[in-house]
Amino acid sequence: MSLLALHQAVVQRGKRVILDHLDLTLEAGELVALVGPNGSGKTTALRALLGLMPLASGTALIGGADVRSLGPITRARQVAYLPQSRPMAWPISVQDAVALGRFAYGGASQGLNTEDQAAVDQAMAACDLEALKGRAVTDLSGGELARVHMARALAANAPALLADEPTAALDPLHQWQVMQVLARQAKSGGGVMVVVHDLALAAAVCSRIVLIKDGKVLANGKPEQALTPDNIGAAYGVVAHWHQDGQTRHLIMGPALR
Amino acid sequence: MTGPIKQRRKALNSLLIIGGLLAVLLACCLGETPMRPLDLLRAMTGSGDPANSVIIWSIRLPRALAAWIVGAALGLSGAALQGLLRNPLAEPGVLGVSVWASLGAVIAIYYGLTSQFAPALQIGAVLGALFATGVIALVASSLGDTVSLILIGVGLSSLGGALVSLALNLAPNPFTLNDMVSWMMGSVANRSFADIGLSGPIIAVGAALILATRRGLSALTLGEETAHGLGLDLVRTRLLVTVGCGLAAGGSVALAGAIGFVGIITPHLVRPWVGGDPGRALVPSALAGGLLLVLADIGARLVPSDNELKLGVVAALIGAPVFLWIAANRRRNWGSA
Numbered sequence: 001m002s003l004l005a006l007h008q009a010v011v012q013r014g015k016r017v018i019l020d021h022l023d024l025t026l027e028a029g030e031l032v033a034l035v036g037p038n039g040s041g042k043t044t045a046l047r048a049l050l051g052l053m054p055l056a057s058g059t060a061l062i063g064g065a066d067v068r069s070l071g072p073i074t075r076a077r078q079v080a081y082l083p084q085s086r087p088m089a090w091p092i093s094v095q096d097a098v099a100l101g102r103f104a105y106g107g108a109s110q111g112l113n114t115e116d117q118a119a120v121d122q123a124m125a126a127c128d129l130e131a132l133k134g135r136a137v138t139d140l141s142g143g144e145l146a147r148v149h150m151a152r153a154l155a156a157n158a159p160a161l162l163a164d165e166p167t168a169a170l171d172p173l174h175q176w177q178v179m180q181v182l183a184r185q186a187k188s189g190g191g192v193m194v195v196v197h198d199l200a201l202a203a204a205v206c207s208r209i210v211l212i213k214d215g216k217v218l219a220n221g222k223p224e225q226a227l228t229p230d231n232i233g234a235a236y237g238v239v240a241h242w243h244q245d246g247q248t249r250h251l252i253m254g255p256a257l258r
Numbered sequence: 259m260t261g262p263i264k265q266r267r268k269a270l271n272s273l274l275i276i277g278g279l280l281a282v283l284l285a286c287c288l289g290e291t292p293m294r295p296l297d298l299l300r301a302m303t304g305s306g307d308p309a310n311s312v313i314i315w316s317i318r319l320p321r322a323l324a325a326w327i328v329g330a331a332l333g334l335s336g337a338a339l340q341g342l343l344r345n346p347l348a349e350p351g352v353l354g355v356s357v358w359a360s361l362g363a364v365i366a367i368y369y370g371l372t373s374q375f376a377p378a379l380q381i382g383a384v385l386g387a388l389f390a391t392g393v394i395a396l397v398a399s400s401l402g403d404t405v406s407l408i409l410i411g412v413g414l415s416s417l418g419g420a421l422v423s424l425a426l427n428l429a430p431n432p433f434t435l436n437d438m439v440s441w442m443m444g445s446v447a448n449r450s451f452a453d454i455g456l457s458g459p460i461i462a463v464g465a466a467l468i469l470a471t472r473r474g475l476s477a478l479t480l481g482e483e484t485a486h487g488l489g490l491d492l493v494r495t496r497l498l499v500t501v502g503c504g505l506a507a508g509g510s511v512a513l514a515g516a517i518g519f520v521g522i523i524t525p526h527l528v529r530p531w532v533g534g535d536p537g538r539a540l541v542p543s544a545l546a547g548g549l550l551l552v553l554a555d556i557g558a559r560l561v562p563s564d565n566e567l568k569l570g571v572v573a574a575l576i577g578a579p580v581f582l583w584i585a586a587n588r589r590r591n592w593g594s595a
Contacts, residue, residue, distance in 0.1 A: 052486060076489025087481040089344035091534040093263075096476075103477050104489035136534065152480070156488075 001064045002027055003160040003191040004049045004079065009058035011044055011215070018044045020215040021058065026160055031186035032193045033202035033209045035227075037236050041215040042195045043084060046162045049193075050081055063159075076104035080156040084164040084195075086149050091136035097148050098124055098133075101155030123155035126181055143174040150181055161185060163194045167201070179205040199240075200251045203227055211235055227251060263533045267542065270531045274545035278326055281552040285322035286314055288556060316450065324449040324513055325555040325569065326548035329520055331461045331510040333547020334540060335503040336521020337528075338468045339391075341475030341536030342499045343398050346526065346584055347408050350507040351518025351577075354414030355390040359511035360441040361422050362386025368429035380456050380512040387508030388501065390414055395500040399482065444517035444570030446555055457513040464505030469540060471498045476537035517570040519577020520547050526584060550576075 004026040011019040018041050026032055026049075034042050047053040048060055051067030060067045062078045070078075080101070088097070101123065102116040112120065124130055127147040132140070137148055146166060153161055163182065167175040175198065183205050186192045196202045202209060202223070209226035211219040213235045219226040224242060232240040232253065240253040287293045291313060293301060300306025301314045336349040350356045366372050366382030393414065398407055419442065426438050474495035477485040486492055510517070524546040525539050532538040551569070554576065558567040 050487065052483075072486070072491050073489040076487065079487075081484070081487030083481070083483040083487060085481060085483060087344070089479050089481070090529070090536055092479055093533050096533060096535055097480070100477055100480060100488060103473065152484075 002061070003063065004162075004193070005059075005061045006045065006048055007059045007061070009045075009048050009060060010056040011041075011048055011053055012056045018215050019048060019055075022048075022212070022215060022217060024049065024210060024217070026191045026193050028159065028191045029186055029189055030191055030207045031183055031205065032191075033206040034193055034195045034212065035197070035199060035202055035209060036212040036218070040213045040235075042212065043164055044215075045212065046081070046164055046193070046195065049162060050079055051075060073104050076156065076158070078158055079160045079162060080153040080158040082149055082153040082161070082163040082166055084168070086145075088137045088145070091138040093133065094129055094135050094137060094140070094148050095120070095124070095133040097137050098129070098151045098155050101152040104156065119155050119157050123151040126154055126184065127151040142169055143171065146170055146174065146178060147181075150178060154181070154185060158190075160191045161193070163192065165195050165197070167196055167198065175201060199227055199232065199253065203251045223251075224249065263538075267532050267538060270528065270542050271545060274542060274549055278545060278549040278552065281549055281556070282319075282322040282326060285325070285552055285556050285559075286318045289313075289318060289559060317448075320449050320451050320454060321446050322552055322555070324446040324454055325551045327454065327458060327461060328444075328446065328510040328514040328517060329524075329551025329554075330544040330548035331465065331506040332517060332520040332551070333524035334465055334468055334544035335506045335510075336547070337525040337536065337539045337543035338471065338475065338499050338503055339394075339521070340525050341478060341539070342471075342496065343394075343407060344478060344481070345407055347522065347581065348411075349519065349521035350387070350503065351516065351520075352408065352415075352522060352581065353390065353394055353411035354416075354418050355387050355394075355503065355507045356511055356516035356518060357415050357418035357422065357442070358390035359383040359387035359508045360516045361418050361425060362389075362508070363512055363515075364422050364425050364429075364441055368426060368431050370431065377456055380460055380509060383512035384460060384505055384508030386418075387511065388504035390418070391500045391504045391507070395496050399496075439568060441515045442570075443568040444511075444515035444573070445558075445568050446514045447566060447569075449513065453513055457509040460509035460512070461506050464502045464507075464509060465544070467498045467502030468506065471495050471502070472537035472540055474537075475499075475540070476535050479536060515570065517551070517573050519573050519581060520551055522584070523577050523580045524550060526580065 002025040006022055006024040008021045009019050010021055022045060024045055036042055044053055048055060051060055062070060062075060099112055099120050102119060105116060124133060127150050129147055129151055132144060150166060166178050179201060182192050182194055209223050210217060211226050211231055218235055219231045229240045237256050238253050239256050240251060243250045243252050287298050293310060297306060297310060301310035304311050332350060339348040340346055362382035362385045363379055366378040371378035397410055474490050477488050477490045482492060524543040528539050528542040528546055554572040555569050558569050558572045561567050
């Protein structure tokens, strides 16, 4: 049974169809990149998987159960969610921000039991945050803040993790580090679905790529099968090819030649 | 939570409780008939001058307690609204909640409802406050930034203030200018234990509802989308804060009229002590609000003037500059709300 699944999901906003009979699954142990041009429905697909977006038709399942039948706490224990917009309203400490990841277990910043504390410590270690734990989140650089949000999501210890553009606005090294953290999470048995715009990065790190356009799946499979030059051209209108470099293959893209 | 913050918060709470108690005792000692601590003790136990006992039990103690209760209700509501709206400028006075509560109270009094049913005053004030918190809760989630919400509050305040004037002008019962000033500026002069008995329970229920949301308010630090993902029932949290603040602010207006800015100063003062967390700021904000308003009321009584200063005037004199300072330094001191 899949950790998360959308079956023939349709989401409409007014007359516009955002998701058009979309099928999407996430299994334990895989790192899936959800890619596609701007406005293709990636964020909506994640929100639909979480039950935050009502479906016009189709079903969203978490651990085989319809999301509408799950309370917010039950749902949060199954799926951790790292949304695209990540405001920090108050100058709380890094440690307190990560501790909010334990919200669904009753532990938040008001007080943590040993299990909560262990999860928070582990997540902070995974994101290399021990040195920052007393700092106010409002004083951090973009790269540091991205790690705090990642640690907060990991602290939930949920079987599934959905991350919406966790690498946005990060320099290449920090992008790579964030993807490595996600890859380790998948390797340790978690299912991770991540929205990214850097196809080369996605191809290098992820075990599976789902390419969507106009709310429909255009391709779904291993990086080289999904991100063929034809598929990339159809989705984005750019030219792409795979370059063989010793043992590894890299994806290279450029603007379409007219 | 890190250890030092927990200890600091406990120390802060103890300090504020002791400070509040001392301020209430001080308020009982000061006045036209000054009393030394020993006189106060005798007056309280009824073993001294009977006139002193009357002064304490009928005038000074209920007045000081009313100030503490109102300050605590406003401090708590301010902290809760700031947490819910993720906005360091939110507060019942600034958002227009207090003035709408005044409107409800004025209608209840001047259209003769209170003469038939005494708690009509409290009911009117609470309904007015609930209307305003309801409007704010409805529009807040569709507003992206801090400033638009405050502008909504400015609009609500102006409209509420105009309606209070209109209601007083059209009232079948006569009123004096002083009545209107009392409702708009607030005062705890001449309050009795009976008044406290009517408003206190309403404020207590409101406070209980607000305190039930403390973990949710902490989660909302990360924004609504993330808080939702964390498992927070957003609708329930919004409802509890809205109704809780309506009851607490409405009850406090029924007791003392509209007093602004307490709810903005106290969360701001206590936040550095609690590591910035809005859930943890609730209780100390309430305690600090009580202490602050008792001190402000002592100030209002002691400033030599022909007409006693209104408590709301003193609160605004302290609070409005703080409001301006927070507004001017918002970008530097707070995150991307």
